[in-house]
Amino acid sequence: xxxxxxxxxxxxxxxxxxxxxxxxxxxxxxxxxxxxxxxxxxxxxxxxxxxxxxxxxxxxxxxxxxxxxxxxxxxxxxxxxxxxxxxxxxxxxxxxxxxxxxxxxxxxxxxxxxxxxxxxxxxxxxxxxxxxxxxxxxxxxxxxxxxxxxxxxxxxxxxxxxxxxxxxxxxxxxxxxxxxxxxxxxxxxxxxxxxxxxxx
Amino acid sequence: xxxxxxxxxxxxxxxxxxxxxxxxxxxxxxxxxxxxxxxxxxxxxxxxxxxxxxxxxxxxxxxxxxxxxxxxxxxxxxxxxxxxxxxxxxxxxxxxxxxxxxxxxxxxxxxxxxxxxxxxxxxxxxxxxxxxxxxxxxxxxxxxxxxxxxxxxxxxxxxxxxxxxxxxxxxxxxxxxxxxxx
Numbered sequence: 001x002x003x004x005x006x007x008x009x010x011x012x013x014x015x016x017x018x019x020x021x022x023x024x025x026x027x028x029x030x031x032x033x034x035x036x037x038x039x040x041x042x043x044x045x046x047x048x049x050x051x052x053x054x055x056x057x058x059x060x061x062x063x064x065x066x067x068x069x070x071x072x073x074x075x076x077x078x079x080x081x082x083x084x085x086x087x088x089x090x091x092x093x094x095x096x097x098x099x100x101x102x103x104x105x106x107x108x109x110x111x112x113x114x115x116x117x118x119x120x121x122x123x124x125x126x127x128x129x130x131x132x133x134x135x136x137x138x139x140x141x142x143x144x145x146x147x148x149x150x151x152x153x154x155x156x157x158x159x160x161x162x163x164x165x166x167x168x169x170x171x172x173x174x175x176x177x178x179x180x181x182x183x184x185x186x187x188x189x190x191x192x193x194x195x196x197x198x199x200x
Numbered sequence: 201x202x203x204x205x206x207x208x209x210x211x212x213x214x215x216x217x218x219x220x221x222x223x224x225x226x227x228x229x230x231x232x233x234x235x236x237x238x239x240x241x242x243x244x245x246x247x248x249x250x251x252x253x254x255x256x257x258x259x260x261x262x263x264x265x266x267x268x269x270x271x272x273x274x275x276x277x278x279x280x281x282x283x284x285x286x287x288x289x290x291x292x293x294x295x296x297x298x299x300x301x302x303x304x305x306x307x308x309x310x311x312x313x314x315x316x317x318x319x320x321x322x323x324x325x326x327x328x329x330x331x332x333x334x335x336x337x338x339x340x341x342x343x344x345x346x347x348x349x350x351x352x353x354x355x356x357x358x359x360x361x362x363x364x365x366x367x368x369x370x371x372x373x374x375x376x377x378x379x380x381x382x
Contacts, residue, residue, distance in 0.1 A: 036269065044265075045257045058260055062269045066276045140253040147253075162250040167217050183208040190211060194242050
């Protein structure tokens with residue numbers, strides 16, 4: 001349903017994701033642009049968090065939008081649009097990871113954070129700034145390589161929960177598993193992160 | 201301390217996902233179990249660090265991103281839709297490689313099999329007159345080389361790349377001597 005919204009004296013009509021999806025199925029280019037506007041940042045961020053690099057995150061999130069355009073007619077509105085779309089995105093991320101693993105076995109090129117001999121923490125930043133910011137940056141940088149060590153399902157489950165605020169039931173819908181399995185993925189993912197960060 | 205740790209329910213509890221009954225049970229367990237309290241505290245810390253990590257993801261150049269996406273869309277093949285915007289039944293839709301590709305592949309395999317069988321059959325044919333002449337020429341050339349086997353053997357011994365590379369540096373007299381000796 002379209003919800004009217006007042007902005008700068010003009011009343012703008014804001015379409016729901018379901019309505020936009022229906023219009024995309026009818027090949028409405030404006031609807032597609034609106035949908036990409038609405039979801040591109042979140043989709044890219046989730047892909048980046050799962051895949052860990054910008055190039056793959058860009059390609060995979062774009063591919064998810066292409067799939068959305070191609071298959072919008074299949075969305076029947078029974079599930080939430082975000083669940084449906086993130087299922088496409090997460091599946092693409094997991095496929096991409098499998099491909100990356102295959103390539104990395106053949107071409108073991110070390111990327112940043114891949115080298116186990118590197119110190120697990122970054123040296124103190126020269127930039128002036130609050131100490132708390134530096135500590136946060138440090139913990140964030142320690143988290144990324146730790147996240148990379150989780151299984152694809154665990155990583156997706158943990159990130160869907162923290163990043164998208166998905167409930168266990170929604171994570172289960174994205175990963176096509178039971179709610180209990182989704183909870184196990186989250187629990188094991190966080191336990192593994194805790195273990196890895198303690199060992200640092 | 202309760203016998204069973206509600207390990208997989210700790211995060212749903214922290215996020216307020218549990219129903220009233222389950223929530224009460226987890227709270228009761230946490231009151232009694234130091235191990236689960238510690239797990240819940242560290243899970244809270246990790247979840248908050250993860251939410252910060254998410255915020256720290258570098259944003260791409262969105263203009264370039266959208267241009268790239270439009271280019272990819274142009275090369276994408278939208279699935280057929282009916283008048284109501286619904287996809288047509290996909291039961292008979294061709295897979296990515298398509299039935300024509302399968303037919304072409306089968307035809308190519310059949311052609312290859314025919315060529316192989318024909319070729320194998322022609323192996324016992326007697327050569328034509330032109331082919332015989334060519335074989336005679338090649339044979340005599342081989343015999344000529346064998347007749348001068350000593351020269352060939354000597355040339356083979358000269359196959360020293362150091363010597364070959366520095367032939368130009370030899371003095372004219374040396375080169376003549378070298379040629380005469382060979």
